[in-house]
Structure formats: C-alpha cells, structure tokens
Amino acid sequence: MTALLHVDNISKHFGGFVALDGVDLSVEPGERLGLIGPNGSGKSTLVNCICGTLQNESGSVRFEGQPMDGLAAHQRTHRGLSRSFQLPRPFHSMSLADNLRIPLLYTVHARKGPLRSAGDLDGRCHELLEMVGLANKSRQLPRDLTQVEMRKLELARAVAAEPKLLIADESMAGLSHSEIEDILALLVRLNERGITVILIEHIMSAVMSFSQRLAVLVSGKKIADGKPEDVVRNPEVVRAYLGQ
Amino acid sequence: MTRVNTSKFSLIVLAVGVLVMAFAHWFNVDYLFFASYTILQFIVLATAWNILGGYCGYVNFGSAAFFAMGAYSSVFMHKFFEEALPVPLLIVIGGIVSGIVGLGMGYLTLRLRGSFFAIATLALSVVLATLVVNWDYVGGSRGAYIIRPETIEIAGVTINYIEYLFGLMLLLAMIALITARTVERSQLGFGFATIRDDEMAAEASGVPTLKLKLIATTMSGAFMGMAGAPFPYYIGYLQPQSAFGLEYAVNSIAMPMIGGTTSWIGPLVGAILLGSAQQYATVTISSAVNLLIVGLMLVAFVIIAPNGIVGLVQERLRAWRKP
Numbered sequence: 001m002t003a004l005l006h007v008d009n010i011s012k013h014f015g016g017f018v019a020l021d022g023v024d025l026s027v028e029p030g031e032r033l034g035l036i037g038p039n040g041s042g043k044s045t046l047v048n049c050i051c052g053t054l055q056n057e058s059g060s061v062r063f064e065g066q067p068m069d070g071l072a073a074h075q076r077t078h079r080g081l082s083r084s085f086q087l088p089r090p091f092h093s094m095s096l097a098d099n100l101r102i103p104l105l106y107t108v109h110a111r112k113g114p115l116r117s118a119g120d121l122d123g124r125c126h127e128l129l130e131m132v133g134l135a136n137k138s139r140q141l142p143r144d145l146t147q148v149e150m151r152k153l154e155l156a157r158a159v160a161a162e163p164k165l166l167i168a169d170e171s172m173a174g175l176s177h178s179e180i181e182d183i184l185a186l187l188v189r190l191n192e193r194g195i196t197v198i199l200i201e202h203i204m205s206a207v208m209s210f211s212q213r214l215a216v217l218v219s220g221k222k223i224a225d226g227k228p229e230d231v232v233r234n235p236e237v238v239r240a241y242l243g244q
Numbered sequence: 245m246t247r248v249n250t251s252k253f254s255l256i257v258l259a260v261g262v263l264v265m266a267f268a269h270w271f272n273v274d275y276l277f278f279a280s281y282t283i284l285q286f287i288v289l290a291t292a293w294n295i296l297g298g299y300c301g302y303v304n305f306g307s308a309a310f311f312a313m314g315a316y317s318s319v320f321m322h323k324f325f326e327e328a329l330p331v332p333l334l335i336v337i338g339g340i341v342s343g344i345v346g347l348g349m350g351y352l353t354l355r356l357r358g359s360f361f362a363i364a365t366l367a368l369s370v371v372l373a374t375l376v377v378n379w380d381y382v383g384g385s386r387g388a389y390i391i392r393p394e395t396i397e398i399a400g401v402t403i404n405y406i407e408y409l410f411g412l413m414l415l416l417a418m419i420a421l422i423t424a425r426t427v428e429r430s431q432l433g434f435g436f437a438t439i440r441d442d443e444m445a446a447e448a449s450g451v452p453t454l455k456l457k458l459i460a461t462t463m464s465g466a467f468m469g470m471a472g473a474p475f476p477y478y479i480g481y482l483q484p485q486s487a488f489g490l491e492y493a494v495n496s497i498a499m500p501m502i503g504g505t506t507s508w509i510g511p512l513v514g515a516i517l518l519g520s521a522q523q524y525a526t527v528t529i530s531s532a533v534n535l536l537i538v539g540l541m542l543v544a545f546v547i548i549a550p551n552g553i554v555g556l557v558q559e560r561l562r563a564w565r566k567p
Contacts, residue, residue: 053444072454073447082448089445091438093506102438105431107450161450 002065004029004196005050005081005165010059012045012220019045021220022059027165027198032191034211034228035200038240042220043200044086047167051083052076063165077107082163086170086200088154090142096153097125097138103161111162124160131186132156148175155183159190166190167198172206180206208232216240250426261418265411277410281478283519284413285471289492290499290511291420292467296460297497298505299433301440303358306349306365307496309372310465312487313345314338314472316376319388319482323381328393331412331474338473339466345372346465350458357443366493373488387483390476409478413471420467424508427463436460468496494535495519498542504554513553 007025011018020042027033037043048054050061052073061068068076082103091099104121129135132152134145142150155171168187172180184206191197201207207214207228214231216224218240224231231237248256268276289307296302318334353364377385396408427433435456438446446453476482495518503514518541522534549556 051448053447072452073444074450074452077448077450085445085448089442091441091445093437093441094434098434102434102446102451103449105434106452110450157445157449 003027006062008060010049010056012049012056018220023222027196029196031196032210032212033198034207034214035198036207037217041217043217047083047169051081077161078110080164082158082161083167084154084158084169084171088150090153092142095139096129096134100125100128100157100160103157107161128156128160148179165196169200172201172203184210253425254422257418257422261414265414274406277406279523281410281413284417286495286499286515286519287417287512288420288471289468289496290515291424292464293496294500294505294511296464298500299436300460303362304365305362305493306369307468308488308492309369310342310468311472311492313342314469315475315482315487316382317341318473318476319382322390335470335473339470342469343462343466346461347458350461373484377484387481389481392477409474412474416470421508428508494538498538502541502545502552504552507554510552510554
C-alpha cells in the first residue's frame with residue numbers, strides 16, 4: 001500500500017538559519033501520527049512546506065502518489081490536505097457559520113461539482129459547529145469567542161474542507177484537561193471516519209494517548225520515528241527534551 | 245434583515261434611476277446636469293475602488309490612472325476615427341482598456357501588501373501620466389480638445405447632450421451598484437472578504453487568492469475606466485493634469501471610507517455626501533477648497549467612525565437590539 005503522504009528529504013532555509021534539514025516522513029492512510037519537538041525545531045515549518053504555505057527549497061512532497069511541489073496552498077487543500085493554524089486565524093469580519101462556509105464553498109464544492117443548496121450549506125455549517133460545541137454561537141463574530149473556542153473554530157474550519165489528511169498544529173495549547181479530552185475524542189472520531197491525522201502537540205499525555213506512531217524533530221532534523229513507547233525512551237529524544 | 249434578491253434589487257435601482265432621470269428632465273437646468281454628472285461619476289469611481297479596496301482590503305492609490313486611461317482611450321478613438329463615436333461604445337472600450345491595465349497591475353503587484361501595494365499603484369499612476377504627457381497623438385501635455393455636439397437625437401427625440409451624458413452616467417452608476425451588490429453576496433464576495441481578513445487562512449480553506457485578486461483588480465479597473473470614458477465629452481478639453489488629478493485618487497478612497505467599505509451602500513452614501521459638499525463649495529466658496537473638504541471629512545470620520553457611516557449605523561442598531 002502506498003503512503004498517503006510522502007515527504008522526501010525536504011529542506012528549508014530562512015537566510016542563514018536552517019529550519020528543515022533533509023526531513024523524510026511517510027504517513028499511511030488512516031494513521032494517527034504524533035509530531036513532537038522542542039520550540040523552534042521546525043514542526044510548523046514542516047507543516048507549512050507540506051501544505052504549500054511555504055515552498056521547500058529541496059526535496060519533494062507527494063500526496064496519494066502525486067507530486068505536490070510548486071502547487072499553491074489552495075490547490076493542496078482541494079486535493080485533500082487540510083490544516084489548522086497554531087495561532088487561530090479566523091476570518092474576523094464573518095460570523096462563525098460563514099467562517100465554515102468558506103471551505104465548503106471553495107473546497108468541497110470545487111471538488112464535487114454542483115453547489116449544494118443554500119439549505120444544505122447552512123445545515124453542514126451547523127453540523128460542524130455542533131461537532132465542536134459552538135452551535136449556539138453560529139451568528140457571532142470570532143472576536144466574541146474565548147481563546148479555547150477560537151481553537152475549536154480553527155479545527156472545525158480545517159475539518160469543513162473534508163480532508164483526507166488533517167494536520168492539527170497545536171490545537172490544544174492552553175486548554176483545560178477536559179477540553180483536551182474533548183478535542184482528542186473529536187480527532188479520534190474523525191480518524192475513525194477515515195481521516196488520517198497528524199497531531200503536533202506539546203502536551204505529552206495527549207500525544208501519547210492519541211498517536212499510533214511518533215516522530216520527533218529537533219533542530220530541523222528528524223531524530224526518531226516509531227512506536228510512541230519506544231520513541232520516548234530513545235536516549236537522543238530524552239537528551240533533546242531534558243538536556244544532558 | 246429582510247432578504248432582497250438581485251433581480252428585486254435591480255428593479256428598485258431601476259425605479260430610482262428612472263425617477264431621478266424624470267425629475268432631472270422635468271427640472272431641466274444645465275447646471276443640475278453638470279453637477280449631478282460629477283456626483284454620479286464619483287459613485288461609479290467609489291464603487292469601483294471599493295471592490296478592490298473595501299472587499300479585498302487592497303488600497304489603490306492609482307484610481308486616477310484608471311480613470312484617465314478610460315478618458316484617454318476615448319480621446320484616442322476620437323482622433324483615430326476623426327469623428328465622435330457613440331459614447332456607450334466608448335464606455336465599453338474605456339472599460340476594456342482600464343480592465344486590462346488593472347489585470348496588468350494585479351500581475352505586477354501580486355506579492356505586495358498594505359502600504360507597499362498602495363505605493364506601487366501610485367507609482368503606476370505616475371508612470372502612465374508620464375507616458376500620456378509625452379504622447380503627442382492624444383495631445384501630450386497641451387491636452388486635447390473634444391468638441392461635443394450640442395444635441396443628440398435618440399429614437400427621433402432631440403435631447404440636450406449634457407442630459408444625454410448625465411443619463412449614461414446614471415445608467416453606469418446603476419450597473420456599478422448592482423454589480424457590486426451582486427458580487428458582495430456571491431461566492432466571489434465571500435472569497436474577497438477572506439482575502440481582506442487573512443490571506444493565509446483563505447488559501448488553507450481552498451480559496452484561490454491569486455485568481456480572486458486578479459478578478460478584483462480587473463473589475464475595479466474596468467469600472468474606473470468606464471467612468472472616465474465619457475469625461476472628455478463632458479469637459480470638452482482634456483489635459484493630463486486634470487485626468488490624472490489627485491482629486492480622483494483621493495476622492496475614490498475618501499468616499500468609500502466615509503460611507504463604509506464593507507457594503508455597496510457605503511461608497512454610494514460617501515459619494516453623494518462628499519460629491520454634493522464639493523459641488524456646493526465650488527459654487528459658494530471656490531473649487532480650490534474641494535480637497536480641503538475631503539481631507540477634513542476623512543480625518544473627522546477616521547476618528548469618529550472608523551467603519552464609516554454604514555458601520556456607525558450598524559453599531560447603533562446592534563446596540564439598540566441588545567437591551
């Protein structure tokens with residue numbers, strides 16, 4: 001079976017700073033992958049290169065066997081790659097429902113051809129908001145939300161694009177224990193529906209309970225990749241996290 | 245809010261247009277036509293500016309260039325065919341020329357945002373002005389005279405030419421408003437708004453931001469060109485300083501800002517308010533105070549109502565609904 005996502009030896013520099021240095025990563029369909037690493041280790045840069053927000057300088061990204069290099073971010077979204085941002089980036093002049101309407105209009109509709117009726121669209125927006133527990137706020141603006149709700153909206157918008165691969169970039173930072181449980185349960189539910197998930201997270205308990213496999217980035221290099229229990233015992237990983 | 249669909253809205257606009265035309269025809273004073281033409285022209289310019297500036301958040305300082313391209317394409321056609329072509333045709337040609345310039349500007353400035361985009365559009369305006377000044381065929385820096393006919397016969401009825409131009413500009417303003425409102429409520433309008441709010445998040449949601457920006461620069465440029473095309477016939481003598489005047493660039497920005505940039509009503513309200521104030525000042529004080537009025541009103545509104553009149557009203561309504 002071919003990998004859903006295949007990242008081959010990609011590198012990215014910002015001036016003299018090497019953000020990614022020959023990273024390989026492969027994700028199988030239906031997998032739940034955890035991606036961890038200290039601050040500044042290149043996790044978000046890797047996500048940006050996979051999603052087309054940044055273009056990698058060398059190496060290649062393949063999705064479902066197709067090369068994605070040179071494609072703009074929106075084209076990758078159309079093909080089934082969706083991500084949430086580390087710092088939520090809602091469309092601040094639109095209601096919550098309209099925030100979710102955008103991926104429905106521009107991605108789901110573009111993929112399937114005929115536009116769903118206005119009623120269908122409203123229904124789907126409501127469903128998505130219900131999924132993250134924001135249904136009663138559908139007509140409010142993002143500025144009325146708390147930080148936690150903003151993260152849920154961010155996740156809902158990524159899910160609205162009906163992705164094959166969802167990359168959740170630190171969607172749990174700052175959340176309480178029960179909220180983390182909620183989001184984890186949501187991600188597992190999505191995964192059970194067949195969506196492959198890459199979870200980038202600092203909260204180890206969440207990563208450990210969610211991931212089937214764990215990859216570790218340190219200073220732009222992947223230093224470990226394997227079963228979560230094995231990876232956290234890897235001496236190199238321990239050194240990177242705790243110092244010597 | 246009651247929902248009014250596009251065809252109903254078009255009918256309302258048409259009815260208002262017919263009423264305005266009937267009133268103006270009944271009143272039949274040349275000055276009224278002259279003054280109202282200018283206000284209508286600003287409605288088109290402000291609405292056009294708002295498609296790019298208000299909906300997409302890209303501030304265009306080069307409106308005068310698009311307006312002038314429309315005006316000069318009319319001068320060119322007039323010279324080339326050595327006779328007055330029908331003005332509706334010239335409007336279409338002016339729209340095409342400025343639309344192409346808009347598309348070109350879009351391509352050249354794709355990577356620029358915020359103030360850098362504004363500076364680039366201003367630079368475009370200066371470059372085009374320099375080209376026209378040095379182009380003898382359309383009059384160069386001396387300018388070009390266009391002798392407009394006294395009257396025109398339409399379907400056997402002879403009407404005053406200025407009334408004819410007024411009617412055309414009224415029609416154009418109506419088309420611009422209907423287009424802007426339709427865009428605002430369409431998928432395209434939603435896409436424009438995502439560009440204004442957050443381009444990176446828009447791309448991640450699947451919005452082809454580059455394509456939408458090009459559509460916006462082209463549409464906006466085309467309407468500005470259409471507003472400029474009848475101008476040589478209106479003014480009789482076109483020179484680069486007047487066509488590329490600061491007045492157009494500043495008014496096109498100030499009117500939507502004062503009215504409110506997020507909806508089609510904003511530019512309409514702003515253009516009527518500022519345009520009338522300027523016409524009044526021109527008659528009572530001097531035309532030299534026009535830009536002063538615009539400047540003062542812009543400063544006042546930025547402080548009192550940063551979201552324009554429409555924004556102010558919406559806020560009041562929201563506060564009133566929430567006890």
